[in-house]
Amino acid sequence: MTRPPARLLAAVVALLLAVVPIVAPAVADAQPSTLPFLTVQIDGITPDVVTTTSDPMVTVTGTIRNVGDRAVRDVVVRLERAGAVTSSTALRTDLAGNVDQYQPVADFITIAPEMARGQEVPFRLGYPLRSPDHSSLDITEPGVYPVMVNVNGTPDYGEPARLDDSRFLLPVLGVPPAQSSDATTDAVTSAVPPDTTRPVGLTMFWPLADRPRLAAGAPGGTTPVRLIDDDLATSLAAGGRLDALLAAADFATSPQVDPGGEVTSALCLAVDPDLLVTVNAMTNGYVVNDAADAGPRTTPTHPGTGQQAAIGWLNRLKALAQRMCVTPTVYAQADLDALHRVADPGLSAIATNGAGDIVDQILGVTSTRGASIVGDGPLTAPAVDLLSAQGPTVAIAAANLTGPSDADGGQPGTADTAPVRYTANVVTTPFDPAVGAALAGMGTGPESPSYLDPSLDIAVKQDSAIARRQDALGALLWRGLDPETVPRDQILMPPMTWSATADDAEAVLTAVASTIRSGLAVPRPLTAVIDAANAVHGGVPAPPENAGNPRGRFDDGVVSGIAATTARLWGLTGALTTDERTGLTGTQYTAPLREDLLRALSLSVPPDARNGLAQQRLTTVGTTVEDLFKAVTIVNPGGSYTLATERSPLPLALRNDLPVPIRVRLDIDAPPGMTVTDPGEIVLPPGFLPLKVPIEVHFTQRVAVDVALRTADGLALGEPVRLSVHSNAYGKVLFFITLTGGAVLVLLVGRRLWHRFRGQPDPADLDRPDPIEVALAYQDDDGGRR
Known part of the structure; x- marks a missing residue:
């Protein structure tokens, strides 16, 4: 008998599989599927923070969706819990990867016998925190507990498998009392309060910052102000991101809500000067580029819509700044590592020490100085060198933390947040990067900060906003709930361009107030942080040169281009003087262009887009600087000069299209037989200036005379001019x-x-x-x- 062809056999097997699906019950230890069939989204967690007065029942609601290409049968779900978090790294690793640490709270519950493609099914899981009679989370002590919703199912033509899970952190500040439901007893288990014998000194920065929005290439005095887009109009208006952040801080620190001032003492507004400059400019009216980028200054525009929103938001911020701590960030959140490679002391000073002056001037307050908020990037050795050159400062930056590895036997670690002195001028007070990353995962634009080591990175965008909020609250409260963790000081540092919603901001500030009022933390003002850090002596080696995640590092081409443009801009600025009519100084006129170069190095831009947008902004600024040099020139007469005598002066006309005077010198290339008297340094006002240059000729003929214009320091201005000169004088x-x-x-x-x-x-x-x-x-x- 002949054997059937292989192709025919495969076709028969496929047909049998199509009509006879495999049936198997879901099992607890089913392996995870490698294909996306189901997704689980958590829609609500009640309570989000458990206290001794909370409802003892923990309820998790959510939705399961079939996102695969086939039906899924026997869809079941259950709740699982891991032990309390005891390290910084566990705040990240328990939310991804291995699930061996999770134990089931109860058996699987069937939520759908079958789910068709695209179908959604809601679920609700509710269990007491502890119970001697029924299934419970079995939480008897305060702490931060990882919880997982595990979803199993059987896809058509497949085996039972864990098709998805969603994890979150459940902070328990205190265990509420539990009552037995046994008919023979009515015993009540007492509440378990937290250990408050070693409270944490808590300091939180509340960021008010945004991506650079001012269009590049507009010198000082340019009106109307031009923005690359009108996103700030939405952000500053009611319900917008910046409005929500400001409103939450205003409410949480108001006398009615915070009569003792505890939250106010622990909180400090971290304000980006670039945002203030932009919003302040918007209050006088502005236009927006039709193209949503930082393109050329000739881009068509349309009127902006956020003038009134900017006026209202800025006035509210000024009022709030009068009653609480305000500190500046690095200007435009510029990358200090890249700025050090630019190697321009003046630009570095503007980004660091000069930032506070802008905040004080616009808000009308005296900001807290002495701290340098590094922002969302790592503190590297070049950044330390840059800060050290600017004078004494306390760097607020992420601590060094990596996930468990084979080298350390897979042991979890905790960030060391004790102050460390690197140089005589620079001491750092670190914050826990695991906590900072959890805060960065909140809101509408969750991101992993570049200071976070890749070993602790998790995919936050696939989780629901509720789950990510829970992770942030748990991370925020963890150190206070674990009395064995040292040191007992904590800095909370959200990302500068925090995308937290109004609900997120309210939840975070409520958690801060709760941890202080429960005795787990005490407010620690920023001034106390600075004083304690400055008291640290000794020194340790500088941090690694390339700490953190290398993704998003600025290219050498961008850095060298900024360095070259900055040098030319400083050269031009040094030649400019003050216009007595308007009071505009040369420094004020060119300041926006230097700020543009800092905006090009902003860490607020997503890592993958940084170099492209930086190069775009740099090109525009470079073109503008070149135009400024060309705006001062010699008027070309287009004909010839005839000198009547050997001492007839050479008539010239200079033109200055800049709004400020400039100090210039003439560079005249005279032929043999002609002697030119150098007129010296000339202050060229805006407009035209006729000149007569004393010369003496000793020939009778037509010659070419090349005349160029330079700054007082020798930088070429405009285009050189060749004059045709004819002399009728015989001379000697x-x-x-x-x-x-x-x-x-x-x-x-x-x-x-x-x-x-x-x-x-x-x-x-x-x-x-x-x-x-x-x-x-x-x-x-x-x-x-x-």
Whole structure:
């Protein structure tokens, strides 16, 4: 008997599988599927923070969706819990990867016998925190507990498997009392309060910042102000991101809500000067580029819509700043590592020490100085060198933390947040990067900060906003709930461009208030943080040169381009002076362009887009700087000059299209035979300035004279001009010829007078005929008198 062809056999097997699906019950230890069939989203967690007065029942609601290409049968779900978090790294690793640490709270519950493609099914799981009689979470002590919703199912043509899970952190500040439901007893288990013997000194920065929005290439005094988009109009208006952050801080620190001022003392507004500059400019009206980028200054525009929102938001911020701590961030959240590679001390000073002056001027307050908020990037050795050159400061940056590895036996670790002195001028007070990353995962734009080591990175975007909020609350409260963790100080540092919603912001500030009022934390003002850090002595080696995640590092081409443009801009600024009519100074006129270069290095831009947007902004600024140099020039007459004498001045006309005067020098390339008197340094006001340059020529001919304009320090301005000059003067040659002719004439006249005085004929007349004889000869020839 012949064997059937292989292709025919495969077709028969496929047909049988299609009509006879495999049936198997879901099992607790089913392996996770590698294909996306189901997704679970958590829609609500009640309570989000458990206290001794909370409802003892923990309820989790959510939705399961079939996102695969086939139906899924026997869809079941259950709740699982891991032990309390005891390390910083566990705040991240328990939310991803291995699930061996999770134990079931109860059996699987069937939520759907079958789910078709695209179908959604809600679920609700509710269990007491502890119960001697029924299934419960079995939580008897305060702490932060990882909880997982585990979803199993059987896809068509597949085996039972764990198709998805969603994990979150459940902070338990205190265990509420539990009552037995046994009919024979009515015993009540007492509440378990937290250990408050070692409270944490808590400091939280509340960021008010945004991505750079001002269009590049607009010098000072340019009106109307141009923005690359109108997103700030939405963000500043009611319900917007910046409005929600400001409103939450305002409410949480109001006298009615915080009568003792505990939250106010622990909180400090971290304000980006670039945001203030932008919002302040918007209050006077502005336009928006039609193209949503930082393109050329000639991009068509349309009127902006956020003027009133900017006025209202800025006034509210000014009022809030009067009653609480305000500190500046690095200008535009510039990357200090890249800024150090630019190696321009002036630009570095503007980004760091100069930021506070802008905040004080616009808000009308005295901001808290002495701290440098590094932002969302790591503190590297170059960043330490840059800060050290600017004077004493306390760097607020992420601590060094990596996930468990084979090298350390897979042991979890906890971030060391004790102050560390690197140089005589720089001491850092670190924050826990696991906590900072959890806060960064909140809101509408969850991201992993670049300071986070890749070993602790988790996929936050697939989780629901509720789950990510729970992770942030748990991370925020963890150190206070674990009395064995040292040191007992904590800095909470959300990302600068925090995308937290109004509900997120309210939840975070409520958690801060709860941990303080429960005795787990005490407020620690920023001034106390700075004083304690400055008291640290000794020194340790600088942090690694390339700490954190290398993704998003600025290219060397961007850095070198910024360095070259900055040098030219400083050179031009040094030649500019003050316009007495308007009061505009050269520094004020070019300041926005230097700020543009800092915006090009902003860490607020997503890592994958940083170099592209930086190069775009740099190109625009470079073009503008070149235009400023070309705006000061010599007017080309287009004809020729004729000099009447050897000392006739050379007439010139200079043009300055800048709104401020500039100090210039003339560079005249004179040909041999022409001497030029250097007019020295010339203060060229805006507009035209006629000049007469003293010269002396010693020839009679047409020549070309090249004239160039430079700054006082020698930088070329405008385009050089070639003048055609014609001289009618003979100079010294004509002088000597005239002098010689005059001497000969005097000599001849003197000789004739000498001979006449002596009665002698002049020898010059001996070869001439006698006039009488000539007359007689004439008469004879004519035949008579005439």
